[in-house]
Amino acid sequence: MTEKVVTETTTEARRPSLIQNLFPSVLSGIVLGVVGAAIAGVLVNRITTAINPDGVPNDDAVVAAVYTAWVLFFLVGIGAFNDVLKWGFARRDPTPAEELQLAGKGQGLWRYFRWTTDHKVVGMQYLATTLFLFFVGSMGAFMIRLEQSRPGAIFFTPSTYNTIVGMHGIIMIVAAVIMVAGPFGNFVVPIMIGARDMAFPRLNALSYWLLFLDIPIIITTLALGGFQTGWTGYAPLSVQGLTPGMEAYCFFIIIFAISTTVAALNIISTVLVMRTRGMTWGRLPILVWGVLLSVFLSLTAFPTFMMSQTMVVMDRVFQTSFFAASYGGNNWLYEHLFWFFGHPEVYVILLPSLAIAAEVTAVFSRKGIFGRRMLVGSLITISILSVIVWGHHLYFSGSNNALDAPFMLDTELISIPTGFFFLAMIGTFWRGKIWVTVPILFVVGTLVNFVVGGITGIYLADLPTDEILHGGMFVTAHFHFTLVGTAVFGFFAGFYYWFPKMVGKRLDPTLGQLHFWLFEVGFLGTFMSLFYAGLIGEPRWSANIAPPFATPNTIASLFAILIAASVFVTVYNVIITLRSGEPAVANE
Known part of the structure; x- marks a missing residue:
């Protein structure tokens, strides 16, 4: 044979x-x-x-x-x-070898600096960019606290201060929008649902690189005179000449809106059609629910923000008159377009972080989530209600007096599903075998800060009390408790939890605990002081602190030093971990 x-x-x-x-x-x-x-x-x-x-x-x-x-x-x-x-030109689909090359196979670290379609690579790109944006935004925050540490415009001119406030605000908003859906939505979500990759890998790469090229645009505003409108970019102020730096703000928003729209469509398609067999809606992990609801909201909210900035650019470049009342425009149009984005955007940021808190709590309490369906239902209800509450930002604009009562009621209703979320979290902790780790510390910080942010939000939702508090530092402290104290703390819970999975090395737990305590103590000291400043009448948007408000601002600035220290502790922790960190085991 x-x-x-x-x-x-x-x-x-x-x-x-x-x-x-x-x-x-x-x-x-x-x-x-x-x-x-x-x-x-x-x-x-x-x-x-x-x-x-x-x-x-x-x-x-x-x-x-x-x-x-x-x-x-x-x-x-x-x-x-x-x-x-x-x-x-070739009229053929790429070969498997070409697809692997596009995914970065065999390219080492350089694949993170190329057009790469692998969902894990894109997730790591988003994570690095998120941390960079947080660092830049936090530097702006420290400059704000430096200026407000003493009465008088000492360190910056008022126009420079306004630009710093605007850049800090919009950069931190962008970082917070992408901080979960970008890194964990790309890296972790496909693994959770059993998908090999995202539904549209090339769109995945496009969404990231649109974000990357967007960053130099907002930074160049410093060379163009900045923008003095603050992070809201209110028209008609934004179309009244000012400096060409206003274009940087507008293009930054337009391109970011395109990036988030592409990413949202990709995530929705992935979850809808690429779940593994048996992954029913009832079995979908909480993180996937949080990311999915977040991107649905972003598809609803971000187009209006993009339209508003497109109109501003047209007013500035082509002398149209969307917002100039003297030529038939209407500034209320901008306010409604902005705030129809502005309030759902809070929950675009918040929902994924709450989902992370639930995931981490279940793991480190060593028991299933209490009232899982109730928790998912609360997140869905919050998402629905968040779209119909934007009018509470316009109570005193004169544009919607007949709708003040419905908007006030809608805003208060959000506290009900939020209460169910807390019930689920407390029930999960109850009689659990709690393992106190760095992620669980940040979950506890998330819940504590969310209570403060939620309770103070009720006073701003009710028109009689909002008449006294609106436009003051009380509002600033409130939304920082909601966006930073809740959402960013939730992000760091996920960051410490999934970092070993994503990078293959463990972050130093001692430095992680130091990061948490510096951040939490510094955060509470800073913004509790600003609550008091708001109660005694300090307005927002002021570079020159009046003497009656000097004491709470000085206290806030001193506590902000602890937040700054926590930032550098985190940077140091990441650097030493990447260089010589302890390898993670297979099941991390």
Whole structure:
């Protein structure tokens, strides 16, 4: 009996050259983006100068052209359109080998700096970017506290202070929006539902790189005179000339809205159609519910914010009049567009963090979630009610007096499903074998801070008390307890819990505990002081602190030093862990 020996010759793939590694990559994206932006700026400058009878260029048009070219040419340089062009001309789907190359196989750390479709790589990219944005935003917060530590505008001019406040606010909002759905929604959610990857891997990469290229846009506002409107960007102030730095704010929001829309559609599609067999809605993990509800809300809310900024750009560049009353515009239009985004956005941020708190509590209480269906129902109810409460931000704008009572009732109703969430959490802790770890510390901090944020929110929901408190530091303290004290603390619970899974190394638990206590004590001291400042009448948006409000602001600034210390403790913990941290075991 003879046997045929079949030999297969396999050609070993050649290692890519240096040029192939650099092009396409983030480096080629930056180079091409800068060159394209410079050319567009020069061309539009000359065109607007030529058509203007006074021979003066339209600075707003020039800046808008620069940002538009930066976005398009960066995406070209990083290879965002390569697959589209290949498919369009070759009229075939990529081979498995090409898909693996696109996913970053065999590219080492460099795959994190390229157009990569692997959901785990994208999740890590989001995590690193989130931490960077939090660091930048927190530096803005410390500059604010520095300015308000003593009466008088000592360290910054009022216009510079307003720009710092605006940049701090919008950067922290963006970081908070992506902090769970970005890293954990990409890395953890597909694993939880048994999916091999996201439904649309290329859109996944697109959503991240749109966020990445958006960051230089908001930073360049400093070179363009900043924007003095604060983080809300209220029109008609935002369309009344000011500086070209206002364009940076507008484009930052427009591009971020596109990024979140793409990411939301991808996550929804993944959860709807790629769950493994047997993963019914009743078995869906709480984190998946939280992320899913969050991205549904973002699809509802963010388009209105994007539309408002598109209108502002048109008013500034093309002299339309959406918001200028003297030409038939209406500033209430902006306020409604903004706050229809502004309040659901709170729950876009909050819901995933509450879901993380529930997941972590179940693990470290070593028991199932108490009233699981009740908890999911509370999150769904909060999501629905959050879309119909934006009017409480406009109680004293004069635009909706007939609707004040319904908006007040809707806002108060949110406290009911929130109470059910707390009931589920307390029931999960009750008689559990609690393992006190860093993640569970942040869960406890989340619940404590959420109680304060929720109770103080009732006073702002009711029109009689809001008449006294609106526009003051009481409001600032309230939303920091809700967004930072609750949502960001929830994020850090997930960060310490899933970091070993994502990176393969354990963060130092002692430094983690130090991070928690510095953050919590500093946070409570800072914003409890600002509650008092608001109660005695201190207004927001003031660089020059009046002497009657000096004491609570000085106390707040001193406690903010602890928050700053917690930031640097976290940075140090991450660095030493990446360099020489203890390896995580397989089941972490």
